Amino acid sequence: MKFDSQGLIPAIVQHARSGEVLMLGYMNEEALRQTTATQQVTFWSRSRQSFWTKGETSGNFLRVVEIRQDCDGDALLVLAEPAGPTCHTGADSCFFQSLDGSVRSERVPPGTIVTQLSDLIVQRAVELPEGSYTTKLLKGGVDRIGKKIGEEAAEVIIAAKNASAEELKWEVSDLLYHTLVLLAEQHVSLEEIWGELRRRHS
Numbered sequence: 001m002k003f004d005s006q007g008l009i010p011a012i013v014q015h016a017r018s019g020e021v022l023m024l025g026y027m028n029e030e031a032l033r034q035t036t037a038t039q040q041v042t043f044w045s046r047s048r049q050s051f052w053t054k055g056e057t058s059g060n061f062l063r064v065v066e067i068r069q070d071c072d073g074d075a076l077l078v079l080a081e082p083a084g085p086t087c088h089t090g091a092d093s094c095f096f097q098s099l100d101g102s103v104r105s106e107r108v109p110p111g112t113i114v115t116q117l118s119d120l121i122v123q124r125a126v127e128l129p130e131g132s133y134t135t136k137l138l139k140g141g142v143d144r145i146g147k148k149i150g151e152e153a154a155e156v157i158i159a160a161k162n163a164s165a166e167e168l169k170w171e172v173s174d175l176l177y178h179t180l181v182l183l184a185e186q187h188v189s190l191e192e193i194w195g196e197l198r199r200r201h202s
Contacts, residue, residue: 002074003028006046009076013041013054013086016065016079017191018115020107022086023094025054027076032067039064041080060084118180118190125184137181145185148178 003009008026015022025043027035031051034042041062042053055061062080069076087094096104107113124134137145152175159167183190 001069001076002072004074008044008046009074011041011043011076011078013062013078013080015112015115016081018112019109020093020112021095022062022080022082022092023054032076035064035078036067041078054086055083058084058088060086062086114176114180115190117177118184121180121184134181137178138185142182142185145178145182149175149182152178 001009007028009028009032011025011027013022013025014020025041026046027042028044031042031044034051034053038053040053040055041064042051044050045052053061061083062078063083064078064080066079067076068079082092085092087096089096092107095108098104107116121134124132125138128135128138137148152171155171156168156175159171180190183193
Protein backbone atom coordinates (compact mmCIF):
# COMPACT_ATOMS: atom_id res chain seq x y z
CA MET A 1 0.00 0.00 0.00
CA LYS A 2 1.05 3.57 -0.65
CA PHE A 3 0.92 5.87 2.37
CA ASP A 4 1.35 9.60 1.72
CA SER A 5 4.23 11.80 2.85
CA GLN A 6 2.68 12.00 6.33
CA GLY A 7 2.36 8.24 6.52
CA LEU A 8 -1.41 8.31 6.04
CA ILE A 9 -3.88 6.62 3.73
CA PRO A 10 -7.55 7.68 3.27
CA ALA A 11 -10.11 5.11 4.43
CA ILE A 12 -13.68 5.27 3.15
CA VAL A 13 -16.12 3.52 5.49
CA GLN A 14 -19.12 1.89 3.81
CA HIS A 15 -22.07 0.11 5.41
CA ALA A 16 -21.33 -3.56 4.75
CA ARG A 17 -24.95 -4.47 4.03
CA SER A 18 -26.69 -1.40 2.62
CA GLY A 19 -23.75 0.02 0.67
CA GLU A 20 -24.20 3.49 2.18
CA VAL A 21 -21.00 5.52 2.42
CA LEU A 22 -20.71 6.46 6.10
CA MET A 23 -17.55 8.53 6.52
CA LEU A 24 -13.98 9.22 5.47
CA GLY A 25 -11.01 9.03 7.84
CA TYR A 26 -7.26 8.51 7.68
CA MET A 27 -5.14 5.64 8.91
CA ASN A 28 -1.44 5.18 9.37
CA GLU A 29 0.13 1.75 9.55
CA GLU A 30 -0.48 1.42 13.28
CA ALA A 31 -4.13 2.52 13.00
CA LEU A 32 -4.62 -0.07 10.27
CA ARG A 33 -2.95 -2.71 12.44
CA GLN A 34 -5.21 -1.83 15.39
CA THR A 35 -8.26 -1.90 13.14
CA THR A 36 -7.49 -5.38 11.82
CA ALA A 37 -6.53 -6.66 15.27
CA THR A 38 -9.59 -5.37 17.14
CA GLN A 39 -12.08 -5.41 14.24
CA GLN A 40 -13.13 -1.90 15.35
CA VAL A 41 -12.40 0.94 12.94
CA THR A 42 -9.52 3.04 14.30
CA PHE A 43 -8.17 6.20 12.68
CA TRP A 44 -5.28 8.60 13.09
CA SER A 45 -6.59 12.06 13.93
CA ARG A 46 -4.67 14.66 11.93
CA SER A 47 -5.92 17.50 14.14
CA ARG A 48 -5.24 15.85 17.51
CA GLN A 49 -2.26 13.83 16.30
CA SER A 50 -3.52 10.74 18.09
CA PHE A 51 -5.33 7.47 17.49
CA TRP A 52 -9.08 7.28 17.91
CA THR A 53 -11.44 4.36 17.67
CA LYS A 54 -14.77 5.37 16.16
CA GLY A 55 -17.39 5.07 18.87
CA GLU A 56 -15.07 5.17 21.89
CA THR A 57 -17.01 8.12 23.32
CA SER A 58 -20.43 7.73 21.67
CA GLY A 59 -20.64 3.94 21.73
CA ASN A 60 -21.40 4.00 18.00
CA PHE A 61 -18.60 1.66 16.98
CA LEU A 62 -17.90 0.49 13.46
CA ARG A 63 -17.36 -3.27 13.39
CA VAL A 64 -15.10 -4.30 10.54
CA VAL A 65 -16.44 -6.86 8.08
CA GLU A 66 -13.80 -6.52 5.38
CA ILE A 67 -11.08 -4.12 4.22
CA ARG A 68 -10.13 -3.67 0.58
CA GLN A 69 -7.55 -1.47 -1.12
CA ASP A 70 -8.02 0.26 -4.44
CA CYS A 71 -6.19 -0.64 -7.65
CA ASP A 72 -3.37 1.86 -6.94
CA GLY A 73 -3.02 0.84 -3.29
CA ASP A 74 -3.41 4.42 -2.11
CA ALA A 75 -6.91 4.27 -0.60
CA LEU A 76 -8.86 1.84 1.57
CA LEU A 77 -12.48 0.75 1.54
CA VAL A 78 -13.63 -0.41 4.97
CA LEU A 79 -16.85 -2.41 4.95
CA ALA A 80 -18.34 -2.14 8.43
CA GLU A 81 -21.44 -2.69 10.52
CA PRO A 82 -22.35 0.52 12.39
CA ALA A 83 -23.62 0.21 15.95
CA GLY A 84 -25.49 3.49 15.63
CA PRO A 85 -25.28 6.84 13.83
CA THR A 86 -21.81 7.33 12.35
CA CYS A 87 -21.64 11.12 12.12
CA HIS A 88 -20.87 13.19 15.24
CA THR A 89 -23.98 15.24 14.36
CA GLY A 90 -26.15 12.19 14.98
CA ALA A 91 -26.74 11.52 11.29
CA ASP A 92 -26.36 7.98 10.00
CA SER A 93 -23.80 9.13 7.42
CA CYS A 94 -21.46 12.11 7.35
CA PHE A 95 -22.53 12.72 3.75
CA PHE A 96 -25.90 14.41 4.21
CA GLN A 97 -25.30 17.86 2.72
CA SER A 98 -25.50 19.15 -0.83
CA LEU A 99 -22.79 21.43 -2.20
CA ASP A 100 -24.86 24.48 -1.18
CA GLY A 101 -24.96 23.21 2.42
CA SER A 102 -28.62 22.19 2.39
CA VAL A 103 -29.46 19.04 4.34
CA ARG A 104 -30.62 16.05 2.31
CA SER A 105 -32.91 13.58 4.07
CA GLU A 106 -32.67 10.92 1.34
CA ARG A 107 -30.03 8.33 2.09
CA VAL A 108 -27.92 6.93 -0.73
CA PRO A 109 -27.99 4.59 -2.46
CA PRO A 110 -31.82 4.46 -2.60
CA GLY A 111 -31.74 0.71 -1.93
CA THR A 112 -30.54 1.54 1.59
CA ILE A 113 -34.21 1.61 2.61
CA VAL A 114 -34.52 -2.16 2.07
CA THR A 115 -31.77 -2.83 4.62
CA GLN A 116 -33.27 -0.26 7.02
CA LEU A 117 -36.69 -1.87 6.76
CA SER A 118 -35.27 -5.37 7.15
CA ASP A 119 -33.34 -4.31 10.26
CA LEU A 120 -36.47 -2.75 11.76
CA ILE A 121 -38.50 -5.90 11.13
CA VAL A 122 -35.79 -8.06 12.74
CA GLN A 123 -35.84 -5.69 15.73
CA ARG A 124 -39.62 -6.05 15.94
CA ALA A 125 -39.20 -9.84 15.91
CA VAL A 126 -37.00 -9.58 18.99
CA GLU A 127 -38.97 -6.96 20.92
CA LEU A 128 -42.54 -7.78 19.73
CA PRO A 129 -43.94 -4.35 20.70
CA GLU A 130 -47.67 -4.26 21.39
CA GLY A 131 -49.80 -2.53 18.76
CA SER A 132 -47.32 -3.15 15.95
CA TYR A 133 -48.71 -4.62 12.73
CA THR A 134 -45.40 -6.40 12.21
CA THR A 135 -45.75 -7.98 15.65
CA LYS A 136 -49.24 -9.26 14.75
CA LEU A 137 -47.89 -10.82 11.58
CA LEU A 138 -44.96 -12.44 13.36
CA LYS A 139 -47.19 -13.85 16.09
CA GLY A 140 -49.48 -15.25 13.40
CA GLY A 141 -46.58 -17.22 11.97
CA VAL A 142 -46.22 -18.61 8.47
CA ASP A 143 -49.97 -19.05 7.97
CA ARG A 144 -50.82 -15.40 8.56
CA ILE A 145 -47.77 -14.00 6.78
CA GLY A 146 -48.16 -16.44 3.87
CA LYS A 147 -51.79 -15.47 3.41
CA LYS A 148 -50.81 -11.81 3.18
CA ILE A 149 -48.05 -12.58 0.68
CA GLY A 150 -50.55 -14.46 -1.48
CA GLU A 151 -52.98 -11.53 -1.34
CA GLU A 152 -50.28 -8.98 -2.14
CA ALA A 153 -48.90 -11.05 -5.02
CA ALA A 154 -52.39 -11.19 -6.56
CA GLU A 155 -52.78 -7.43 -6.13
CA VAL A 156 -49.44 -6.88 -7.87
CA ILE A 157 -50.74 -8.81 -10.87
CA ILE A 158 -54.02 -6.86 -10.87
CA ALA A 159 -52.12 -3.55 -10.72
CA ALA A 160 -50.01 -4.61 -13.68
CA LYS A 161 -53.10 -5.67 -15.63
CA ASN A 162 -54.59 -2.24 -14.86
CA ALA A 163 -51.41 -0.64 -16.28
CA SER A 164 -51.34 1.63 -13.24
CA ALA A 165 -47.78 2.60 -12.29
CA GLU A 166 -48.88 4.18 -9.00
CA GLU A 167 -50.93 1.15 -8.02
CA LEU A 168 -48.09 -1.17 -9.02
CA LYS A 169 -45.54 0.72 -6.89
CA TRP A 170 -47.87 0.54 -3.91
CA GLU A 171 -48.59 -3.17 -4.26
CA VAL A 172 -44.98 -4.20 -4.94
CA SER A 173 -43.95 -2.26 -1.82
CA ASP A 174 -46.56 -4.17 0.18
CA LEU A 175 -45.33 -7.48 -1.25
CA LEU A 176 -41.71 -6.65 -0.47
CA TYR A 177 -42.55 -5.66 3.12
CA HIS A 178 -44.49 -8.87 3.81
CA THR A 179 -41.71 -10.93 2.21
CA LEU A 180 -39.19 -9.31 4.55
CA VAL A 181 -41.44 -10.19 7.49
CA LEU A 182 -41.49 -13.82 6.35
CA LEU A 183 -37.69 -13.86 6.07
CA ALA A 184 -37.40 -12.53 9.63
CA GLU A 185 -39.89 -15.11 10.90
CA GLN A 186 -37.87 -17.86 9.21
CA HIS A 187 -34.52 -16.43 10.39
CA VAL A 188 -33.25 -15.96 6.84
CA SER A 189 -31.18 -12.81 6.37
CA LEU A 190 -31.44 -10.42 3.49
CA GLU A 191 -27.76 -11.05 2.79
CA GLU A 192 -28.52 -14.72 2.17
CA ILE A 193 -30.96 -13.67 -0.54
CA TRP A 194 -28.34 -11.40 -2.14
CA GLY A 195 -25.91 -14.32 -2.00
CA GLU A 196 -28.34 -16.61 -3.78
CA LEU A 197 -28.96 -13.99 -6.47
CA ARG A 198 -25.21 -13.57 -6.96
CA ARG A 199 -24.83 -17.34 -7.23
CA ARG A 200 -27.51 -17.50 -9.90
CA HIS A 201 -26.06 -14.53 -11.78
CA SER A 202 -22.64 -16.17 -11.95
